[in-house]
Amino acid sequence: METLANIESFMRSAESGSFSAAARRLGLTPAAVSRNVAMLERNLGQRLFLRSTRKLTLTEAGERFRQAVGGHLEGLQAAIAAQTTQQGEPAGVLKISMSLVFGTDYLLPLLPAFVARYPAIRPECHFENRASDLIAEGIDVAIGGGFTLTPGLVARSLAPAHCIAVTSPTVLAGRALPATPDDLAAFNGILLRSANTGRLRRWVLRNAAGEEQAAMLRESLVVNDPLAMRQAALQGLGVALITLPDALPWLASGALVRLLPDWYADLGPISLYYAGRTLLPAKTRVFVDYLAEAFRQRDYATLFNARPPAP
Template identity: 60%
Template sequence: METLANLESFVRSAECGSFSAAARRLGLTPAAISRNVAQLEANLGVRLFQRSTRRLTLTEAGERFLGNVGGGLESIQAAIADLTSSAGAPAGVLRLSAAPAFGRDFLLPLMPGFLARYPAVTPEWHFDNRQVELIADGFDAAIGGGIELSPGVVARELAPAHLVLVAAPGYLVGRPVPKRPEQLAEFDQLAMRSTQSGKVRSWMLQGPKGERMPLEQRPRMLVNDPQALCSSALLGLGVALLAVPDVLEHLESGALVRLLPDWHVDAGPISLYFASQKLLPAKTRAFVDHLVEHAREQQWPRRFDARGRGLI
């Protein structure tokens, strides 16, 4: 009879495509994962993976074996997770991913209450503007937008991800207030170059009566970080398109002014990503419930919505 550790090492390695990624997910060393898989192969008398220095691929026998054992392993883990979450208190390291600005301004403030409520949980925050692969990168949960829903991952919407056009009041002195998106060509435009593609992303503005118009950008200056883009706008260097959470504080204080208040970009939802609910350990379930409750109490859906709400 094969051990659960050997089977889990095999299944996670197949899902992640490498022993290293599987090790991060399971909290083991790559050597331990490799050893478990090698033991499984020796016991079965077949090679399950083709190994190279660059990638790990399943053999034909490996694919067939994964199809036969994958569902059974998930069922066993679901039973263990259900028992643990019911009988045990949330505990352990909780690996979380979020964008730096959103994490600092809206997620870290949750931590005093969360840690007081769950003292045995150790949150490990990773703040990065890139989109993570939740399972392959070994995260328990991630907060952001546009993360691919790979098998075993679910998303829970927290608020809309709307972007608005902003500028510093000093920059607007002596300049006419734009009434239409095409008039933005008369202003210095600040833009962000994607760190992943190296391109300046094109955006579609949505108007008050269902109008849609591409945002024509001829950047006066480019950066590769949303906080740098916000800082550039605060310095009076021009007009920037930024997510509502990144500029909400500055709009409320008057440090930035919203342009074209009837227009915005809809970038989809801000979501909380985590593994299938049936497999959630107690620590992850505790965080999911805590964050969803906080978002509701702080009225994130209303505060982050740029449509017809008089956002300054």
């Protein structure tokens, strides 16, 4: 009987056209994926791929086999995961994608209690400032906002993602505080270049009355990472628009000051994203439930809310 590992190596290689790409998704070496596929071909008595130095191409037999396996692979994986849970504790590598700032400030402090509760689960954290393709990259759970809900993807909201204007107290020395978003144009601006689009991120701020104004910061410094943006603001290089969760520790210490406390940008919710399956792998299910409960206990939904009270 053919092993699931061999079939999975074949399917991921067929999807990506590369043993190396399949290996990254499966957490294996390219050599291991190649061996698994070779064993499958030997057991079936058919060549499934035409190999070249540039890419893999399915043979007619390989295409027939791919279509025959179809969507059954994920069902088999989920069934095995569910059966494993019934026999013992959740286990396996759990791939988590998130931004570096949010991950280090909020997720990593929650992991010790999680791994103590589920010692057979091994978290693998991917820190990225972009919306990951969970299905293609083999990510179990992503934390953040702005993901496109493609078919098969589920979002579970955790807290609001509000963006606020901050700067160092040194920047404000001897200067009048801005009264409206238009006044930000008088300050040096620290802007973020989006990793997804390559464009500078611009924000429209709103207040409790529903009024909206663009925050037209002067383009004095451009960075491509939110952590660098926050650090630049701490160094007194200008005004930055960053998410409230990223700013909170520094607002509490006084190292950063919030400008325009009646104005904020709504980026949508901070959510957990994962593949929606009838039988969700136990490692993913317990992590999603654990993180949602941890956020509830800490009342992050309130703490991350920058919206001023309604007039």
